[in-house]
Amino acid sequence: KVKGWLTEWGYTWQDLGAYELDPNDDYPLYAEKVGVVVAKEEALGILLCGSGVGVEVVANKIDGVRASVGKNSEQVKAGRNDDDMNILVIAADFTKEDEAKEMIKTFLETKFAGKERFKRRLADIKKIEANN
16 A cells, blocks of 8 residues: 555655565565665665564664654654654554554655754764764
């Protein structure tokens, strides 16, 4: 359904898998793929996972990735506006379809505010990434 929404809203998107449900899949592979593309191409990404936590942890291991599990559209808006969140994680087991759709739309439509304090914090994050 997410791909349909993205197409409906006029976005160009790339599906990095998994392409079908396989209970034996290991999420780190897919979270890493998305994280690398987002960081390299300065793009936005969306990850779906049961709890969302595992893919969030993996994606945030990639320098330049700022992934967060979306709780609601207000939190997602703040994450994009203040923290330049570049990967939205949907906790599929805990999120209703209409809530996911609203969070994704908010994620894509909200821009980073670029206020000085937000830029300073992002610079601090880059220093932490470089030192660890």
